[in-house]
Amino acid sequence: MKSIEPALVIGLFDRFASRFEAERDALIALDGKVGDSDLGLTMSKAFVAARDRVHELEQPSLGDLMKHAGAAISKAAPSTMGTLMATGFMRGGKALSEASVLDISGLAAFWRAYADGVAQRGKAQLGDKTVLDVLDPIAQAYEAQNTDGADLAIAGQVAARAAAEALEATKQMVAQHGKAAAFQEKTVGLQDAGGTVACMLAEELGLFLNEQALS
């Protein structure tokens, strides 16, 4: 499978919403170890709002679909992670504004813009133990497979695996941002909560691409 129509991409947001609703308590527990415990609530609110918004749109372009999802997240979840995710979808949507269908080059551009937008807005650098430490490897995975001209479904699996490995690697990092930074060394051994969110996005996208390939 080489590409997906925008109307079908709406289904991706159904997956995001159900996943974050299902993981709400797990994310609350994870965030509670070094943060303020609201991550599960805000992410589930954020992606329910994104899902509802994209279903209201009439024949959106791929870029508009992503941008409106970002705008809905921004409104529903004005926390730090909500704003970062909103930024990612809006910047990613901008990168897709010329695209008529979702393909591997579009996914590479989307995730690069997503990661760069989050880095810029959150003033984070790689290795700071943030969502960026998982987003950047996702972008890199799609970029590499774009170069190889990979099949979409396979690319999704490779990127999801890269995200999982990158999340595992955050356990060895020391937090530099947010409330977690106050705990510094105590954060070693824990996977980053924001990175966990990014990993879930990559996993659901991978499953979605696979599902589309089979249908």
Next chain:
Amino acid sequence: MKKFLNKPESFVDEMLEGIYRAHPDVTYTADDLRCYVTAKPVEGKVGIVTGGGSGHLPTFLGFVGKNMLDGCGVGGVFQSPSADQLAEVTRYVDQGAGVLFLYGNYTGDIMNFDMAGELVELDDIETATVVGNDDVASSVVGEEHKRRGVAGIFFLYKAAGAAAAQMKPLAEVARIAEKAKTRTRTMGVALSPCIVPEVGKPGFEIGENEMEIGMGIHGEPGISRKALAPADAVVDEMMERIFAETDYAKGDEVAILVNGLGGTPKEELYIIYRRLGQLMDEKGVKIRHVWLGEFATSMEMAGFSISVLHLDDELEPLIAAEADTPFFQHFAR
């Protein structure tokens, strides 16, 4: 904590209800008290939106009105308004000519204003951004982008507001705000801390006979803490920093803002101004405009700040222009 309030958590919204009752020239949009806008937007004019935390009146919302600002996102005490609130304010004030975001250099505000700019792009609203960073004490020369925005933003509001009222285009209003910013310097000093209502106790401690030079408007540490000196010596020390960064020629003109932080009597501000006038006389610099009182406060903090705008032929008439807001009136002479 000793304050006149009902519940700490309703401090901001009840304040806003009071303001809307007292001043029919301002109102709110999006069914949100914290989306504060002028009741009289001017068709075809560039809109100017500011925003920031509560606890600084008359900054920020106090300068929404004729020939100054058009809207303000109002945050909780010392907290940024949300991107969504800022976007709602922007949609309301846009009159087809675009909107200038003009606010102080604080991380949360930058993040939310940038986000708001992206949100309103979906509605085809053009925005430009100028971030005030007048606080000399918060970083060195060459690192001005790290400096906080404090009381001197008043001059940016005044210059940009007058330029927009002349129906100049967005790029021109932004250029003028940027120019006023590069020519404005502020130094502050504090004698006592402030209390955030929902916290209920002072944000820091300072000795009975101590002062903190360069204190930020949320109680951020300054550059030095020392024994309280006579007023003239304090002014001399503060102005030394401002003079070090400005090339004044004899005959140059400035606008001056002597700002109380909330807990300083006006009498003391005039004692400060007396010395300031002497120093400017020694330099041969003419004080063309002066404002003295409370413009950017920190709740009940005792202290003051001095802001100086180095005027030129373009900025002077804009600073001189009349303005009328619920918290500030200026009659052009």
